[in-house]
Amino acid sequence: MTDTTLMSIPGQVDPVPVARDITPREDGRVDLIGLPRPRIRELFEVAGLDARQAKLRSKQVFHWLYHRGVTDFDAMTDIAKTMRPWLAERFVIGRPNVVEAQHSSDGTRKWLLKTDDGHDFEMVFIPDETRGTLCVSSQVGCTLNCTFCATGTMRLVRNLTPGEIVGQVMLARDALGEWPKGAMDFGDEETAAHYTADGRLLTNIVMMGMGEPLYNFDHVRDALHLVMDGEGLGLSKRRITLSTSGVVPMMERCGEEIGVNLAVSLHAVTKPVRDEIVPLNRKYGIEELLQACADYPGASNARRITFEYVMLKDKNDSDEDARELVRLLKQFDLPAKVNLIPFNPWPGAEYECSTPERIKAFSDIVFEGGISAPVRTPRGRDIDAACGQLKTAAEKKSRAQRDREAAAHIEG
Numbered sequence: 001m002t003d004t005t006l007m008s009i010p011g012q013v014d015p016v017p018v019a020r021d022i023t024p025r026e027d028g029r030v031d032l033i034g035l036p037r038p039r040i041r042e043l044f045e046v047a048g049l050d051a052r053q054a055k056l057r058s059k060q061v062f063h064w065l066y067h068r069g070v071t072d073f074d075a076m077t078d079i080a081k082t083m084r085p086w087l088a089e090r091f092v093i094g095r096p097n098v099v100e101a102q103h104s105s106d107g108t109r110k111w112l113l114k115t116d117d118g119h120d121f122e123m124v125f126i127p128d129e130t131r132g133t134l135c136v137s138s139q140v141g142c143t144l145n146c147t148f149c150a151t152g153t154m155r156l157v158r159n160l161t162p163g164e165i166v167g168q169v170m171l172a173r174d175a176l177g178e179w180p181k182g183a184m185d186f187g188d189e190e191t192a193a194h195y196t197a198d199g200r201l202l203t204n205i206v207m208m209g210m211g212e213p214l215y216n217f218d219h220v221r222d223a224l225h226l227v228m229d230g231e232g233l234g235l236s237k238r239r240i241t242l243s244t245s246g247v248v249p250m251m252e253r254c255g256e257e258i259g260v261n262l263a264v265s266l267h268a269v270t271k272p273v274r275d276e277i278v279p280l281n282r283k284y285g286i287e288e289l290l291q292a293c294a295d296y297p298g299a300s301n302a303r304r305i306t307f308e309y310v311m312l313k314d315k316n317d318s319d320e321d322a323r324e325l326v327r328l329l330k331q332f333d334l335p336a337k338v339n340l341i342p343f344n345p346w347p348g349a350e351y352e353c354s355t356p357e358r359i360k361a362f363s364d365i366v367f368e369g370g371i372s373a374p375v376r377t378p379r380g381r382d383i384d385a386a387c388g389q390l391k392t393a394a395e396k397k398s399r400a401q402r403d404r405e406a407a408a409h410i411e412g
């Protein structure tokens with residue numbers, strides 16, 4: 001059972017259940033994945049090692065966990081044979097449980113995962129010629145009911161722990177066979193050559209899976225620190241993008257404490273339309289959001305902010321919308337690029353995707369305004385892995401969705 005406590009989050013009326021950072025499993029052992037190195041050292045001391053031993057062992061173990069991807073203490077060959085069972089009695093090296101792995105015809109892969117306390121969530125890997133992007137979830141479900149998003153129809157079950165978030169990246173490395181063999185226990189030049197980040201398939205991470213990452217700020221930050229740590233997974237912050245639907249009060253801290261690239265789900269340029277499709281807009285309006293983007297620490301012409309814009313037929317896709325988008329981005333003098341996302345349908349969705357001609361015309365207007373506005377090619381639609389299609393069937397539906405379905409049933 002995961003131990004949860006209640007936490008208030010800015011913009012949330014009700015406190016959200018969050019899991020504690022250390023959750024002993026039913027057998028009393030503690031999962032080391034997701035804990036910062038000093039915390040591991042502390043746990044080793046509490047378990048009885050003296051300070052010097054705890055420091056040394058935590059450094060070694062951390063290296064085996066994040067550089068080498070081992071899941072068994074027995075594989076830690078530079079740790080004394082007698083010490084390994086001592087560790088295994090007290091600690092585990094966890095991974096999210098894989099319920100199902102699916103392969104799309106376009107190479108996209110989707111994994112249905114399960115937490116130890118039985119909640120389903122998803123992660124997606126999207127390879128293309130120049131990079132491989134892992135789309136990571138931050139919550140089981142989402143509290144924000146964006147009307148075009150399948151995840152928004154789910155009830156929020158809980159925030160994922162740092163271990164469950166960084167565990168997705170580690171699981172992807174397991175699946176792609178991307179742990180360096182390392183030179184630690186071999187020492188020969190050939191294996192040492194593998195011990196680099198070069199030539200990997202998994203090159204980028206986007207926090208664009210299920211959930212609103214800025215409503216799980218602490219855990220997302222701690223997980224991404226492990227991903228970026230040179231002693232950890234060692235991925236550059238320039239290769240990580242966090243997408244938010246616009247949780248304005250957390251954006252500055254995101255830039256300061258995490259420092260990754262920012263993507264903002266704008267999706268509309270007028271209050272009535274954004275209020276409808278991204279209901280969080282009623283709390284933090286467009287101007288306030290764009291001001292927070294202009295103030296985002298680390299944004300520059302070299303590191304532009306991505307504005308995501310889902311193309312919904314007859315809703316937000318007119319020439320006038322495109323011109324207003326350009327005007328707004330210029331008014332706030334934003335180092336911006338726009339990502340046009342063709343709407344991905346899901347069962348029960350009330351929208352249609354704009355026509356290709358409409359999307360092209362919209363994109364042309366933004367480009368002519370001097371802002372890059374490529375159209376994102378949908379990936380993995382055949383396995384429901386595309387943006388906004390993530391929804392684990394096992395989870396209960398939100399009340400709003402149940403009401404909509406009940407109404408449709410009566411009308412039909």
Ligand code: SAH
Pocket residue numbers: 146148149150207208209210211212213243244245264265308309310341342343344345346387388389
């Ligand atoms: N909660 C965060 C991150 C996850 S969503 C956010 O909203 O930004 C990742 C992106 O997919 C967001 O821009 C989201 O608005 C978009 N999206 C959601 N549903 C979609 C759909 N059905 N079709 C296309 N894009 C969608």
Ligand code: SF4
Pocket residue numbers: 142143144145146149150151152153209210211212245265
């Ligand atoms: Fe939540 Fe993002 Fe989906 Fe909105 S688009 S419901 S914020 S996951």
